[in-house]
Every structure is written in C-alpha cells, then in structure tokens.
Amino acid sequence: MLAALAGPALAIDTLAPAGPGGASDAATELDRVTVTGDIAYRDRSEATAPTLSYGLDYFQRFEPLTVGDMLKRVPSVGFVSDVLEFDGARLRGLDPGYTQILINGKKVPGAGGDRSFYVDRIPAELVERIEIIRSPSANRSGDAVAGALNIVLRDAYQFDGGYLRAGAAYFDDGEVKPVFGAVGSGDVAGGRLLGGVNVQGRHNPKRKRSDRFDAPDGDFVDREDQSDVRDGTDYSGNLSYSREIGTGKLSLDGFYVRTDRTETEHSLEYNDPASRARDHLLSVNDQKVDIEQRNATLNASYVFDMAGGRSEIDLGYARFDDKRFDTEQEIGYDDEDTPPSFDGFEGTRILGDTRDSELSFKLAHTRALGAAKMEFGVDGLDKRRKTSLRTSEVEAEDEGEPLPPYEDFSRQHSRIEERRIDPYLMFSGKHERIDWETGLRYETTRSKIVSSAEEGDDSRRDQKDYGLLLPSAHLRYNLTEHDRLSASLARTVRRPNFDQLLPLTLEEEYGDNDFLGNPALRPETAWGLDLGYERRLGKRGVVGINLFYRKVRDLIEIVGTGRPSATALDDHEDAIEEFLDENPGAGPGTPGYPVLDPDSFVFTAANVGDARVYGAEFDLSTPLTALGLPDTGVFLNYSWLDSEVDDDFGRRRFNNQPSSVLNVGFIQDLPSLGMSFGASYRRQGDAYARVLGEEVSTHYGADLEAFVEKRFGSRVAVRLTGSNLLNASKDEAFNKFNTLAEQVDREYDEYERESEKAGRVYQVVVRYAF
Template sequence: MRLTGVSLIAIAMGCSMAGAQEGVAPAGSPDETLLLDPIILHAASGQKCRKVASPNGQDTDLPLCIGLGTERDGLPGATMDRAEFGRLPTGARVQDVIKRLPGVFTGGGPGEDKDARVLGLDKEYTRTTIDGIQLPDGGEKREFNLDRLSSSLVESVEVIRSRRAEMEADGIAGRVDIKLRDIPREREIAVQGAVGAPEGGDIQQWHSLTAGGMLNETFGAQGAVSWSKVPNIKTKTKTDKDGVTLAETEDEVKDVTSTDFLGDFLWQTDDTAVRFKPTWLNQVEDKDKTKAKYKSDGSFNGSETEAESKTKRTVGGAFSVRHDFDEAFSVFEGATLDARVAYYAGSEDKDKDKATYKADGSEEASKFETEWEEKNDDLLQGEVNLALPFEAGGAHNILKTGLLAKYKTRDKAKTKAKAGIPQAAGEKDVYALEEITIAGYVQNETEFFGAVKITPGLRIEATSLEATSAAGMTSDGDAIDLLPSLPFEVRFSEDWALSGGIARVVTRPKFDLLVPWETSGSDRTTIGNPDLEPERGWAYDVDLDYTSPHLDLGAGVFYRWISDRIEEVATGDEDDDGNPIYQSQNVGDGWTAGVILEERVGLGLLGLEALEGFSITSTQTFARSRLTEYDGTKRPFKEQPDFWGDVALVWSDPDARLSAALALNFTSEITSSGDNGDEVRDAELTLDAEVDYRLTDQITLFALAENLTGTERVKRKADGAVEVEEGARSVYVGLKGSF
C-alpha cells in the first residue's frame, strides 16, 4: 500500500530531532505555516536522488541514484522513512521499525522479535535485504536476523508484497528491504545515545554517530558507527500434563553487544556515478541459563546450567557504477546503464557448556557437555541493468533488461564432547553447500495519460546446488523457473490510487534440509532430503488507497497459491530400533489469503480544540490458509495467526517542543498441528511508549519504554502441558541531535 504501516502520523510540527533531520522547520521560523498539516505521507522510500531513465531535465540538481537496489515505487506494500519512525517508540535495532509495517509481524522469543514474517507466514517465506542484497547470516531458513542492524543507520524500510521482473523471485510472502542512510546533500552530523535497564538486568545502552555529506558537486562521503549492549532477560515455566503441577523453570540472561560500521563514498559527474559502500557488522551474545526440574509431587529433582557465547560477523561491501547516455548516442539517448558487484563474508562461532546437577546439589560429571559450532558463509553477487525510455503510441515507456549472477557457499562444523570424551559428529553437524543462481529479465513500464502504469515482464532464474555431508555423501539439484509478472498502478485523482500485481514466485528450501544426513534421537530418527523441490506459487495483490491532509485510508487484499509445501512429516518407516523416521518432504498444495486495512486520522479535523495535535494510526491484518496434503488431509498452515494489528497515538504540543507516542501491537492466538494434536499459543499484546522534549533546535531529550505490558508467551501443548515465557520491561533515557 502507499500508506506506510504504522508510520505514525507525522505530526508535521517537527516534534523530534528525527523530524528536524528531514528538513522540518522549527517553531517560530518563517516556514512555520507549512508545518500545520498533521499528516505527512511518504509513498516512496525517502531516498532523494535521480532515478534511472528519468526524463531529461527532471530533478537535475539531485545526485544520481546508485547502489540502492530496486525500490517499491507503486507496488503493493508499504514504506516508512526516518521522518516517520523517528516519531514512534523506536529502540536500538531495526526490528523496532519493521514491526510497525502493515501485513508484517515479527517472531522470536519475548523481547527479541528478530524475524520478519510477511503475511504471517513462517520466516522462511520472507526475504530480508539491505539495499537490495540479502546479506549472509547464520540461520538455516535463509533469514536475516533483524537485530543485526542498528535502527540509527537506516533511511527507510519497505515491505514489498508484489514484484516486478527486475526483482528476485525468492520469497513467496514478500520482501522486506532496508535502505541504509543516504549521503545528505549538506554536511551533517547526527548523534544519538541512550542508557537504561530492564527489570532485574544490568545497564543497557546504545549510541550512534553518523557524519558526512556532499563535499562538492562531485564528491560525497559518509561514515556511521553504532554500538549497543542490550541484555535480554527471560523466565520460563512449564507445567505437567495436568496444566497445574510445576515441571520445570528456566531463567535466562543474554547480553547482546553489537558494533556496526558503515561507509559510503560517492563520485559523480552529470552523467556518471561510482559508489562504494563497505559494511562491518559484529554481534556477541553471552547467555547464561539455569533450568530447575521438579517431580510430579512438586519436590526438586535437580537442575541444569548452560553458558553460551556466540559471535556473528558480516564483512564486505558493494561497488556500483552508473552511466546515463546523452544525445551523442542516439539509439540509447536517455538510457541508463548500471552495474553492481558485491562480496560479503559471514561467520558464526558458538561455544556452549552444559552441566547437570542432582537434587542434592552435586554435579553429575558424566553428563557434563561441551559444544563448539562454526558456520562460514560467502556471497559473491554481480548484476547489470539497462533501462531505455521511449515514446510509443502516445505513451511513455521504460524498457528494462538485466542479468544477475550469485554464488553462495556455506560450511558448517559442529563438535561435541561428553565428560571430556569427544562424540561422533552427526551428519547434520558437518556439511558444505554451494549454490549458484543465474537470472535474466526483461520488462517494459508503460504509462498512459500520467495516471495508468503497467509493467509486464518475464524473469528466468536458474539455480544449481551441491551439498556434501560429514560422511562425504554428495547430492546436487538444478532448477529453472520462468517467472512472469504483471504489476499495475492506477491513479484516479490526487486522493485515490489503486495498485496491484500478479507474479510467479518461489521459496527455496532451508539449507540443512538439502544435505544427505541422518540423526537419531531417543524417540525418532530424522533424515535429510536432497530431492526437495522448491515451493512455487502465484502471488496476487491489490491495494486501494485514499489520502488527504487529515485522513488516510487503505485496504489491501492478498492471495498466495503455494504448491509443494515443505514440512517435516513421519515417513511411515521405522529405524532398526523401531522408532519412526521423519523427513522434510513436499507434502501438498495450499493457499493463504487475507485483508490488510490501514487508517490514519489527524484528530484536529474534528474541530475540537482539545484534540489539536493528536493523531491516531491503526493497521489490521486478517489471514486464513488451507493446506491440502497429498493424502487429502486439510488443515491451516503452521504458525500463522488469524489476525494481528497495531494502533498508535501521537501527540505534539502547539510549540512543537514536547511530543508523546504510544504504540500497541497485538497478535491473535496461533494454532499449530503437532504429533499429538493441536497446540495453541495464546494471543499477545505489547505496549511501547516514548516522550520527546526538544531542548534546542538541534538537541532532543527522550525517554523510551518497551514492553510495558510485560508480555507473556503462553503455549498450551496438546497433552495438557503449559509453557509460559516472559520477557522483561525496559526503560531508556537519552539524547539525539543533528548538527
């Protein structure tokens, strides 16, 4: 949708420095009369640069767009930029921004929320990119954890539900694209710092510094550094099958220290631009967990302790070149040629010790376990695109074609020892993968009468994957997908717009499922499946939007047809010990469909003086799904809620010095099918708040409170057992400024 999720109603009077950074004039300035509109709508990403194949003479004073990847433009979805999420309760990491987008909710344990889930589907159906590139991360589901990046380094976030042929097709639900802060036209320094503490935890803090700008018309540079230390505290209790008798308790403290460095260097002339964007992301997690066990009569039955240290690092960069052709090349006059090559290396190292104690407190030395794990990922990606504008039949066209090549590797090694004795590595614990993707596309954007735009296109993606297990077993698979797409946009008036699209899409399997491995547990044996087919589907999306100075409304409809759904199932076979064998297989075909609604109101339109300065925004997503297994069994998709939404209230005083925001997120009950029947996760409600006070035109004091509701995650097992997990409340106080 053009409406941006819970982009909470930009109170146009620049109530925080985030607004000031985007050019909002301070109260009392000559431009003050321009600030009375209580809602600012951002339909684009906020990147202020000249797009490819733009008409001659259009925005010639802007720098050339380069190294940003493709943008949503008129596709169904939503965009939120810094001017908007700066007015919301926004914490240290980017998940605090993404959870405000419509049609998206974030997964993970209470207080973590580090997985993006578009349309409520599992995270494996969503692809998260940074400037259009999917950076390597340690997850098996091809996800990028949202806590890896500081929110202070982000220019905008987009959820893109539909797609054009120029976009990669992987990710059936959609894509979340994070745009990094652009080089400002004027030299600028932006700083932010905050300290606080969660309930029962150590001091937490986060700080950032961004400095840069265009040195002249030719050269520009920017550097950014962010550092945060955020402890995550969780408690968990489990009851026995009667739902009452205490079976286990867990206390976990995880200190997460993140350091981010980003660089941005630009050289340009009137028709050529070169850009280099290096990246260094480092995150260290130190976790301590204690588990206490109890007998059915309530007596203490021993305990376990775990100490784990994990380091995740991503290092690399992207180099981009763009050239705009002039009249000297008559065939290509007005055309744009751009190319980008990127390389990123990711690593994840983990060490864990686990000790077991008897009820009398003595340690069971024979059960002491140590574990070491290492993952290494490399991504090499190159792309080239040519865009050629032309007029035909009274319509303006942009013909675009391009090629992409991507080479990705992963190596995983995991070792265990028990009582100091090395254990044999499981075949799933050691593997190597190589994946090659080659893609090409052609599309043509045609605009009629300045109001109707269609962009038919065809993309071809060919993938080749080779996997090697610990035992030296190898497997390989090749796939070629023809991926047509037809997005459209119709603007009926200044206030009304309709956008939509039809596209063929895919979701490629988890990495570790493709390795030929076998692992045995106490009650089952699980095996890999190198013969898995990607899940393929059709994506249908339509958004209708109404925008006006005080009222924005949006309604979107989505439908996904998904074939060859992948789930872990019992094969019907047994191992030598009589235990059932499980395997991830293509189990059936299904669909998910729903409605996304958005409402944003500047309450001043009611004409009541008491409501001046108040704005309210809400989004609601309703979803249903049905999977038909190959044996005829029908059931909903796993882990998808029927409803989720949010509402936020923003207020600014008449002098634009004091502002306050409340943001509420809600997710309905989630039912999933387990081996022993349906399991239920209770509905969840989370409330965040922020108060800003502008000390000067450059400096703002703020207070942020997260998880005021002390949200509990309650899971009710099919056998009657209940698991309750609770995250801590957190409060910060800090300063932010722009100079």
C-alpha cells in the first residue's frame, strides 16, 4: 500500500520565481515545455517547514481538468466524492474542514458548511504548482490540522510568450464536451502582464443501484435503479501584473471562475430484486438541481525596502456565490395492492443562496538579526457569510392530476460574521548543516451569528470571542548534500462548521432525531509532530518518508440534549387525539391518558474530548538513469493513515478516513519518435463513518489512467488520455436506525447496499506554443 503517483507531465524542472532581470529568460524557457519530451519530477522544496512541491508540468501529460484531478495524485489526499468527482480534498484522510486551502498563499472562501473549498472548481490550466505544507509556520493561518494545500497560480514573471490548448472529451454515454485554453504573457507598461482564459465542458453520467433489506442478513425490502447525470461548463480567467517601483515590487493578480451546472437524477423503485415490470413499481422520482457558482479573488501586494529590512503590504478580496434551484418530484405506489396502486404525487422545491466573502490584509517586516532573520507582522480578516434557504412542498392526491404551483415558501436565513486580527513573530536561520525556524502566532476571533427560522421572525443574535496561541518550530538537518532529516512541531486549529454553529432546528436530520446548532462551540485545537527523511536521487529524483501525529483536543461530536424530537411530540399529540376520540371529556388525570415517552430526541454539537491521528507517508519520483533508462520516469506514493475517536458507540477512526492512499505510475519518452506514453494507477483504502442514525462503509475500486503523446517540432503536441479505464465503482453499505437506543441495540430501520459507476472518459488535446 503505497500512495499517490503524481500525474507526470510535460517538460521542465519547475523554475523558481525569477527576480528582476532574470524573469524573461526563465519565462521564455517555460513557454517551450509545452511540447518538449523531458519528464518532470517532484520538486525538492527549500522551505524549512516540511513542504512538497509539484509543478503543473508534473501532472500535465495526463491533462487534468481541475485542481481536484491534480490533487488525487499527490501523497495522502483522499476523496469521498462521487465517482469522477473530486470536490473536498481530504489531506491525511480527514474531513475537508481540517485542510486549509490557499490560493497564492491566501485563504479563500467556499460554499461548504465545513469551511472547505471545492478544489474541483479551479481549472488546472490556471495553476503553476501545488504545494503540500505538512506543518504551518507562524506567518500562515493556523487553520491546518491536517496541513495546507497551496495552489499557486501562473505568474507574469514565470511565463513568457503563450500557448493555445484545444480539444474534446468523450464520455461513456456518447456525450462530447469541448476543451479550450489560452495563456499569453509579455512586457506591458514597464512591467509584465499575464492573461489566461479557459473553457471546460464537464459531464459525468453515473449509474447507481441500491438494494434495501430490513437488516444485514434480513429480508429484501426494495430496489432502486438510478441514473445521475452531472452536466455543465466552467469558464475561467486570470490576470497577473508585476513591475518594479522604487526599491520594491508591485504585484496585482486575480482570477474568476464561473460554473453553470445541472444535476439530473431519475430513479425507479421496485419491490422485486430483478424485475422492471410495472406490476412491481413502487415509485418514480425525478430531481433536477440547477447550480450557478461564481468564484472571484483580487489581490495586491507591494514588497519594498524599509528601515534596514524588507516590508510587505498585502490587500485581498475573495468572494464565493452559490445559487441552487432544486426541484424533486415523486409519484408513489402502494404495494399493499397487487399490482401497486397510485398512492400520491408530491414535490419539493428548495431555493438555496449562499454568499461568502473575505476581505484580508497583511503587514509584515523582515530583517536580519545577527546571524538570524526576524519576521513580524499582523494578518487581518473580515469574513461575512450569508445563507438563505427557501422550501415549498406541494402534493396532488388524484392520479393524473398535476402538482399545484410551488408557493408558500418557508424560509431559514442566517448571517455569520468573523473578524480576526492575528499578530505573529518568527525567527529563522542557518548554522552549518542546520536550517531552523520558530515562531508564535496569536489568533483572535470575534464572531457574530444572526439567524431566523421564518420570514418575519425575530432574529436571534449570538456572539463569541476567543484567542489562541499557536507556537511552531521546524528543524532541518542536512546530513549530506543529498540527504536531510526534518522535524516539525506546531499547534493548529479547526473552527466549527457553520451549520454546527447556527441555532436552528433541523427536523429528522438523523433518522427521527432532530439537530440544533450550538453557537457556543469552541474550536478544536491540535498539537502536531512531523518527522521526515528525504534523499536526492541523482540530479532529478527524490525519495522521502514522513511520520506524523496529531493530538486533537475539544473534538466536536454530536450529543443528546434530552429534549424530545418533533417526531416524538407529533406522535404524542396523535396518541392524545386518538385517546380523546375514544374517551370524550377525559383529561391528563384520566387513567390511560397518554404520557410522553419519547424514543427520539433533539441532538446538538458539543466539545466532547480528545482524538488522535497518525500515519506514515512515502513518496518516490525519479528517472531510472541508474538502470540505464534515462527516458523512463517512475512515480510512487503511499500513505498509511489511522486515527482514534471515542463516540457514544465506542472507538472508531475519524469519519471517512481511508486506511491508505496509493498512486503509482510511469512515463516513457521516445525521443527518436517524438513520442511519449505513460500510465497512472490509484487505489484508495476503505473508509467508515458513524454518526447518529447511520453507519456507512465505503469501498472504492482502482482507477487507471493512461496517455499517448506525439510532438511535432518544438511547438505542437497532441495528447490522447484515458481516465477511469477500469470503470471503477464506489460501493457503500448503509446501516440505518431511527433512534440512539435502536442503534445501540442494533435494531435496524434499514440496511442498504449501493453501487455507483460512471464509465470511461477519453480526451484529445492539441497544444500549440508561441
């Protein structure tokens, strides 16, 4: 079990950011790699903090569509998304909220209630490199219990000239989607300007089958056959401008991504495990979700000489808008009749609107302090998140009758504001063979939550302030010019999910149990240790191993409040009504009068205790020059992952943490033919999740990708790539329960087995460099 091939790429050793005067030569060379035959390998980062760096050229020959496609090839990143979907990156297998996603080193907002960012929405063509920062430094935000993923976008000083990219992707159901991209850069107004555009057709036709039983070894209940098609287009653009002003450098950059997406599901439910006959039909369900997402960032920075050192001023604005128009309609049939008879027609429309924006600033100063370097500064963040959810339910009782219009929408809305001022102080230096860095960061947070369950209701306001001291220390010992050891110790934080904070009641969120958010939650904190060894192999190869440990405190879990749920109260009211019908004039003192004895309750989120996360990560990226095969490159990454959490039912791992992540692959260049080919194999270990009312085991099939490339001169390359060539499936087993007591006693409400497949994808892309 050894993790993550890196999807190799196109051509050069990644270039370090060029300074003034050297930019043009470096950038011109970078332009040419689009069509050369060199094999690129994982870069050896010179950062003292443990960092892995992967240039776009490392991935590009497999023509990844998105950052999610890229991240699935690097160490320790898992996904629990649908097949061919790579939204929430799970570094070290932990929930996406434990991983900090940075773009150009800065935090970005996302639509996820767990504060995560959908990496599947950023086109790969915008990216210069991806960095895995295993342990944070004092000059970065501490929201990185699992680590941070820094997505570095193309920079004007890193690219000169331009290229065009055009092609098409062919999907399993016969659909063809376009692929187009263009990037250009050059000298403008005394500086350098880079611009790029990208249009990416997206399509994912999935097929699902679910079989349900009354228990794991029980009787068959029903079967559901479902088609699920995700279809859309991503449009993106980015600009970068840099120029020297006085003693400093001004940098302006921004990007914009627009996603138009439709998710269409059609389900047929039968009371027979094999038959599709109308006599066995139980329901017909159709759901369509129209999604419109907008993601934009603008940043400005000026780095200049001041007071005997180097100062930096950064300003940034980022915004994420997510609008959803979700309509689900179902016709049900009563199987007590033979054949099943019409039992109702109902529909639900949900209108969701989320806007998450962040305004940030940074002031920093770096100067020499004897043989060391001192950096101090302050980061500021003003985050505002607004969410509105409107719901309408309608029904038609007679067969053939249309649904009435969707009216009388109920509404929940909330607003969360967070203001942070985070000062830090950091020292670093080098002594003979030792590189070191240490620092302190103090993160202060003032949060305000305003929520209302219905239009016109009085809004509830909650406020919570807290501060956290986050020390960090990193040490690297250079044994030889090829070998080095590293050690890191840091304290990190994970703030509560937004939906865990909102004091709104979600009925039947866990079986028959309700959920009520808790605005008084404290953030989770973690002490983390990383120990690593890395060796340079020849001129371009790298091999490394890393051990990590995290001790998480104030873990947030779901706990009971003791209050009866809405379902229990409704059942009690029905029992009283039935008793009064049979006993007119009776009252609470009447013998036999129903007494409330709930079996389902209101649950909430609370800080419950500690947890542990640990594992080992191995990566290898090297040409086989020592074996006489300089034109053969191999890539191997393997991560073993484990953790311990105690909940109401005993001990388990962190939910949905895979036991391992493996990627392995190769690239073979044929210089005399101007051709290359290669393959990449990925396997993710099984995962398990247990929450109130449901336990899920997940198994993923292996994923195989391959490419063939033909180059024409130094400017044109044509690539054919194939993805999901093994037609991998995602198989899940759901154990479902209505109440906590029934879950403890293993009294099942339902046991379900679900399998999902998406089919193979083929892509042809032509690249032209100029």
